[in-house]
Amino acid sequence: MRNRRRTLLRILIVVEALALALAFGRTRAAPDLTVPIGEIFSEATSFAEEHGVFRAYDGDGRLLGWAASGSESGYGGPMLLVAGIDTLGRVAGVKLVEQRETPIFWRMARAPEYFKALVDTPYDEIDYDYGEVIGVTGATISSGAIVASIRESVAQVAGEAFDVNLPLPARPFEFGLLEIAILILLIAGVTAQKVTGPTRQRIRWASQVAGLIVIGFWKDSPITLAKLAALMSGFFPDPRNSLAIYLLIAGFVVTSIAWGRNIYCLYACPFGAAQRCVGLIAGKGLKLPPWSVRLMGHVRNLIVFAAIFMAFLTLQPALSSYEPFAALFSLHGSTLQWLLLFIVLVASLAIREPWCNFFCPMRSVEILLQDIRRVFRKPSQAKSHD
Amino acid sequence: MQIFNSGFFWFAEGILFCVMVLGMRAVARDRSIPLTWWKWLAFGVWVLLAGFTVAFVGTSVGEGEPTAAVRGGLMFGFVAIVAAVVLWRVWMIGAPSRTTEKVAES
């Protein structure tokens, strides 16, 4: 009973600290859009807003043009940008006001050049083919968000200033091989709960290897701290193009709470699979003394807590991700992430699941969910986890 | 640095490699590990791989690419370590397990 109360206290402290951080992050004032609009129309001295569309006037009260903001969810949350259209109906400028993408994306993205190239283009002739213009392969969500935000703001101005209805393109649900594969893996995980022994092991191996190939090397889209923290900050990516992450996180959360162990980690996580494959090469691993595992678990929990705390405080979830997944699956990473990847993979030759035990943020989240489950279940039903 | 471009360097490397082979053979004898051509082939491949890793790091440092040296060293180093484990397991094929070693030797 006392144990239960302690768990509850721990949960409350963690959740409340995070909620405070998030609340603080969220209280920051919305950016003043007249600043970027003033940069677009450098002669503007006054602005008037109607239906979300700003008019910019110069000192003599002459109308210089219109501007509106557009906001679309990228990888780490919504970005906010402003597009200005001059009185001739040509783009006067585009300014990025807020963004939450990874530094590596901006390093490769050609966004500044794209914005420059748009200037003086008639508002109805803008080239929205982002693959060409922004040019970061494999970052379609981030690139797409830039383009969609511009489209949104231009459409607003067109409607308000020129009475032209620029239809936003219909965005269909993207339900591809990745989503099908994830569904199959989750179903395999659920099915495996119904069987025991070698059959379950066989299902697990098959689905993990499939996850390694599809979610890992092919699509490089495992759950990351960035994606999870973005969701928890209330930045919901458009489900039409990010269905995969919803499926994975739903599978993770639901089974963690329902069963205590979750099917994502066991049946879908590509990094866990990579670790197991490496472990298989070496054969039987060492078993670490339980106290050391527990100690390292606490250290990991602290790291993860700090990372999420910072993600909430700064509202920059993408910066909190320390996982070396991309280094393994698409060779993107900082030298530190390479080092972490090396240490984890070499360690997994000797010990079981070093990433999950010592580093993985999802394990910490899983433990939190397990704690919640234990607290809210009748004591007699609650099974203790190790 | 001149010595590394000379024939003598490779001659010495060759001798060291032969000594390595002799050492491996002695270890195999002591442990009654049966030796086959494919074990030696695996050994040769591993030596190339490990040698590549070390030479890659050296070359990258030498040409002024420290980041490449570190990241490449980690990347290829991991592959070499895994390969070493695989090599060890390949070598142990057909070897008597530790407990029965003494019996097998007699």
Place this chain on the structure above:
Amino acid sequence: MSDSDGGNGLDRREFLKISGVASAVVGGTGLGLFGYAAGKDPQTYLGWQNEEGASEIVDHGKYEVDKPTYEKVGPTSRPDARVENIFSRRGRFMRQYRRMQTGAEMEDEVLAAYYEDHPEDLELDRLMMEEIYPKLRADMEKYGEQYLLAVAWSDAMFAVGPDRVDGPPDVADFPRPDRMGRVPEKARMKDPARTSELIKKVAHECGSTLVGIARLNPDWVYKHPLQGRGFENPDDELAIPEHWEFAVVVGTPMSWDPMYANPNYGTSSDAYARSRVIATRVAAFIKALGYPARTHIPGNSYDLMVPPIAIDAGMGEQGRHGVMITPELGCNIRPAVITTSLPMQTDKPIDFGVQDFCRYCKVCAENCPSGAIPFGDKEEVRGYRRYKIDTSKCVNFWNSNLGSMGCRICIAVCPYTRKANWLHKLALKLSANDPTGVSERALTGMHKALYEGPDPQDYYIPSLGGKNASYRKPPWWLRTEDFIDLG
């Protein structure tokens, strides 16, 4: 277990004896071959290694193909250098700029017509004058001193150069009379193949790192001559003379360490200066044999476009960045051309996998600060399908740099531009001989992971939002602060 292998009738001692004799024979022969190689080794020609062929580290024969790897797709035409050669156009633009500022009509009709079709280039040309130059001037005051040694070195390399071509082809290309007033007669060459060998050897002896020979495709010749080439009126059409039958292409690399420290520490002048001297010497040699010869040398003293001719001559292939990629030097080569009628056997173009590699790699496009290099597919340009770079954007960036000016980042970051050590030679062999495309992907992925550069935006000067970054650190001898007290 025992060592002897008595089963197959050859006992251990016999085996050792035979091996001993065999070893003596093989070892002895090896020593003899070693001696021969040591005596012939081009590396022993100290100071003249390349002249002896030490730079010819790739056998082009393995990669020879009948047609070059760019495609002819439509009716072709010659380039209008007056506006399509960026330096020529910028020159004309500068002469008109003042007029245009006052709002007056442009005097230069050719330029006006071009801007009519390409308003974006007018914008970019104006941007240079109105934004980039003023900002560069301010930043040069602030940060220029840092690059003093780089500038000094660049100046030193360019201090000596040959005279430019000083007349139209029918005069300037032909041998001049000697002291006795005799005009040399055309030497009776025995065999075009032998002549090729001779000219290539002479080009090497003159210092060229690579040499190639092609039949001149008239599509590469400018429709109008550039300024300073000895033509009376640069607006008259350039009639291609009959004696521009062959093109000898020579070229040398820029010094490697400064090249990796582009844009601010590098220079083009070292390789430019060497290539123009070599081309002028080779032309003089050909003229002395009684044949006409005309040089087309950097910077911007050409009647033709050089890179496609070098590609025709089998020296390399065009890359995504529009620069020729050679198997020996990557893109680190600055070529020059000699046009002549001396009968020679031409080289075949080569295909060592660059087209497949560039389609996938895109490292240059990702790292180009100006956004001039396309991420997309090839385009049709005057009837040929190839990558088309935006020269206005390109030149705007490279005019905005400190140091000795220029950019060359695409050359420095290209995976093919690597020093000729075992590692990069191995990678080249892999990509050149793998038809599956697997090695291209693997090598590109590794290149991006291992050889990161700064954020492209950081290459700009601070006034244009950058940090004066360079791709790699400068070599010790170009670090001004280590030798000179900076104010």
